Amino acid sequence: MYTEAVFVGMGGQGALLAAQILAHAAVHEGKNVVWYPAYGPETRGGTATCTLIISDEQIGAPIAPNPEILVAFNQTMLDKYIDQVKPGGMVITNSDLCEPITREDLTEYRVPASSIALELGNPKVLNMAMAGALAMVAKSVESESVNWALENQLPEKIKKTIPINMQALELGKERVQKTE
Amino acid sequence: MMKQVFKRTEGLKDKEFHYCGGCLHSVVHRLIGEVLEEMGLLDCTIGICPVGCAVFMYDYINTDMIEASHGRTPAVATAAKRCNPDKLVFAYQGDGDLASIGMAEIVHAAARGENATFIFINNGIYGMTGGQMAPTTLVGQKATTCQFGRDPKVHGMPMKMAEMLSVLDKPYYIERLAPTSPAGVNKTKAAIKKAFQYQLDGKGFQLLEILCTCPTQWGMTPVQALNHVDEVVKQTYPLGVFKDGGEKL
Amino acid sequence: MSNRKLLKGNVAFCYGAMAAKVDAFFGYPITPQNEVPEYLSVLLPEAGKVFVQAESEVAAINMVYGAAATGHRAMTSSSSPGVSLKQEGLSYIATCELPAVLINVQRAGPGLGGILAGQGDYFQTVKGGGHGDYHLITIAPWSVQDAYDFVPWAFELAEKYRNPVCILADGVIGQMQEAIELHDVDVKISEKPWAADGKKKAEKAIVNSLWVEPDKLEEVNRTLHAKYKVAKENEIKFEEYSVEDADLVLVAYGTSARICKSVVDLGRKQGLKIGLLRLITLFPFPDKEILRLSEAGKNFLTVEMSMGQMVEDVFMSVCGKSSVDFYGRTGGNILTVSEILDYAQKVIKDPCGPCTRSWEI
Incomplete structure (x- = not known):
């Protein structure tokens, strides 16, 4: 099992935290993990990107300039990063904020992450809907592990949001759809 | 058997000073040694020496000694005291060391209120390197890098360290002294003792600015140099207590 | 499984420092190593140890010098431009034969450069960096696990050879998170009879790197290099x-x-x-x-x-x-x-x- 994904979003969309929760889940399963955030000038203009690699084997290169999977939270970041995705790779988009992609060599999965979050009454949990979609598609971690990570690794001050995050995760898994 | 009326302090090692005749470094060294001996501190003190004329101080003072790089004496003293809070830590610096290259270190040690004793020798000149201008060189005073005398328009004005550091909140005791007479020597010794006692009592940062002579670089005889401090240098650098948490000023 | 933790490299350095029973840390903020002073500013005082945010990199390395000279386990961390500022201090520490550890989370240079990862400090680190004939023992982590493990190892080497040790990392190692084991470390802290610690002893200790006699200074150089030879025979790892x-x-x-x-x-x-x-x-x-x-x-x-x-x-x-x-x-x-x-x-x-x-x- 080897998953190599780059999460891209705007500040406040929770892209980094979503990837980190998946990272904790993978660690909980005994897998090897690298989570690497963009820092410095790359984050100017309020963008948030990070690399997440999950593997059963020892991980070599800790960064993925041409990732197998792109998890895009909005159109701006999708446009900025789509050309970097490895030929034949995969893109998971927030369908509420992203147009269908035009690169034909990529597999596209769309999940209405913003709608899911609004439906649950907390716009912030769109990130866990995105995480759920990735977990479903890449099969890199089990739901139980992600739930464990939410229970044990969320910052103290947002602990009360654990149940709604878990719901967002499940709805993301349920509603992610491959574009045929 | 004759009665012994004077003996070299145990606070100094049995080693001849390298200082020029009439230089007051040796007087201040002796005073430090005497106070350390009298207070019973020789086996629980860490001294930090500077770069400058007093660079060999570790050969003279009979305590554990650390030779710091130029200007960093307060940084070394900070660490020595923080790691060894039960020891007496004193640092010894000249005017190039403290007021020029090491200005940041002394100001921040003072601002943090490091509980160590800083002895600052101000003779207004770079002695060891051959008489260059110091930040404390007096207006009009000649030096090898201001051969026509310090010109405020070109070189700015002398640094008044005791005054500058006194505006900070944390220093506990700051005094300027001049051991140019028997009375001045006694006063300086009493001030060193007071500073060490404040440190032992955990009071915080103490600094003694001691006006000293440099007959060699000033081009004076030792006696002329002593008079020069009393008559001229003190006009720029007035003696006095600038800060004393233990006394009403 | 559950004793594995997802940690950032810079944070792993801090846990490594605590595992190594570090007495004192002195540092100055610079990206991309800022988590090191941030975490240690909490962890060290909690353990009754010393943390000082110095006024500069220059002051920080001289504080390390002061703490090491009194026989304490002292370290600093920085990134490339900051490490340049520490070179004079490192030369003194090496010449006085003091054990100390420096972490360099390298960024791209030269000059102010950038804050993303680089490896342009190799020459500066392994060839001496400061003035004179000395070397830093240099070890290079490639994972967050190494970031944790190498700090105790660095102190072991530093004390064995009485020489500063540099952990030469980079911005990727410092900023990435990986799963690591925070295993127990068997820490052996060496005796330091040479320390200027202000304790009563037969002869007063002097920590000094000034030798005006040419033959004596040459002897110091030979002593340092004899040590490096022994290190070469015993410590090479790849x-x-x-x-x-x-x-x-x-x-x-x-x-x-x-x-x-x-x-x-x-x-x-x-x-x-x-x-x-x-x-x-x-x-x-x-x-x-x-x-x-x-x-x-x-x-x-x-x-x-x-x-x-x-x-x-x-x-x-x-x-x-x-x-x-x-x-x-x-x-x-x-x-x-x-x-x-x-x-x-x-x-x-x-x-x-x-x-x-x-x-x-």
């Missing part, structure tokens, strides 16, 4: 990966070595006979090992995030017996697996040849 049957051996350290491991995996899948020599100690440098491999007919491709620094040591090690090529990226650009693999394929077909400095302008 890892070989698929080297045995390789025609081309990639030589790299830190993040570059991690990337090269992926290059080897991918290259092997394509039938290329390539391997990796991952260097762990950079000083002492494994020149004999590299010579042995070159005598076995292997060519080398040194890969760095620099314009070519470590490649000089590889080049000297092969003694003209095989070919040493170079591939590097700088400016904060991280090497990619595909570009290295492309270059490796080119080098396999057309190596620069023995005694040719391929990396020079």
Whole structure:
């Protein structure tokens, strides 16, 4: 099992935290993990990107300039990063904020992450809907592990949001759809 | 058997000073040694020496000694005291060391209120390197890098360290002294003792600015140099207590 | 499983410092190593230890000097421009034979440079960096686990050789998070009878690097270098990966070595006979090992995030017996697996040849 994904979003969309929760889940399963955030000038203009690699084997290169999977939270970041995705790779988009992609060599999965979050009454949990979609598609971690990570690794001050995050995760898994 | 009326302090090692005749470094060294001996501190003190004329101080003072790089004496003293809070830590610096290259270190040690004793020798000149201008060189005073005398328009004005550091909140005791007479020597010794006692009592940062002579670089005889401090240098650098948490000023 | 923790490299350095029973940390903020002083500003005082945010890098290294001179386990961390400022202090620490540890989370240079990862401080670190004839023992982590493990190891080396040790990391190691084991460390702290600790002893201690007698100072230099010789005999560490049957051996350290491991995996899948020599100690440098491999007919491709620094040591090690090529990226650009693999394929077909400095302008 080897998953190599780059999460891209705007500040406040929770892209980094979503990837980190998946990272904790993978660690909980005994897998090897690298989570690497963009820092410095790359984050100017309020963008948030990070690399997440999950593997059963020892991980070599800790960064993925041409990732197998792109998890895009909005159109701006999708446009900025789509050309970097490895030929034949995969893109998971927030369908509420992203147009269908035009690169034909990529597999596209769309999940209405913003709608899911609004439906649950907390716009912030769109990130866990995105995480759920990735977990479903890449099969890199089990739901139980992600739930464990939410229970044990969320910052103290947002602990009360654990149940709604878990719901967002499940709805993301349920509603992610491959574009045929 | 004759009665012994004077003996070299145990606070100094049995080693001849390298200082020029009439230089007051040796007087201040002796005073430090005497106070350390009298207070019973020789086996629980860490001294930090500077770069400058007093660079060999570790050969003279009979305590554990650390030779710091130029200007960093307060940084070394900070660490020595923080790691060894039960020891007496004193640092010894000249005017190039403290007021020029090491200005940041002394100001921040003072601002943090490091509980160590800083002895600052101000003779207004770079002695060891051959008489260059110091930040404390007096207006009009000649030096090898201001051969026509310090010109405020070109070189700015002398640094008044005791005054500058006194505006900070944390220093506990700051005094300027001049051991140019028997009375001045006694006063300086009493001030060193007071500073060490404040440190032992955990009071915080103490600094003694001691006006000293440099007959060699000033081009004076030792006696002329002593008079020069009393008559001229003190006009720029007035003696006095600038800060004393233990006394009403 | 549950004793594994997801930690950032910079944070792992801090836990490593606590495991190493560090007495004191002195540092100054600089990206990308800021988590180190931030975490230690909490962890050390909690443990009754010393943390000071110094007024500058210069003050910080001299505080390390002061703490080490009094016999305490002291360390600092910084990133490239800040490490440049520490060089004078490191020269003093090395000359006074004091144990101390410096972490350099390298960023891209030269000058103010950038804040993304780089490996341009190799020369500065392993060749001395400050004035005079001294060296830092230098070890290069390539994972967050190493970030934790190397701090106690660095102190062990520092005390064994009474010499400053540099943990030469980079912005990727510092900023990435990986799962690591915070295992217990058996810490042996050496006796320090030489310390100027203000304790009663037969003879007063003097910590000093001033020797005005030429013969005495030369003796100090010889003593330092005799020590480095012993370190070279005993401490060299590296890892070989698929080297045995390789025609081309990639030589790299830190993040570059991690990337090269992926290059080897991918290259092997394509039938290329390539391997990796991952260097762990950079000083002492494994020149004999590299010579042995070159005598076995292997060519080398040194890969760095620099314009070519470590490649000089590889080049000297092969003694003209095989070919040493170079591939590097700088400016904060991280090497990619595909570009290295492309270059490796080119080098396999057309190596620069023995005694040719391929990396020079």
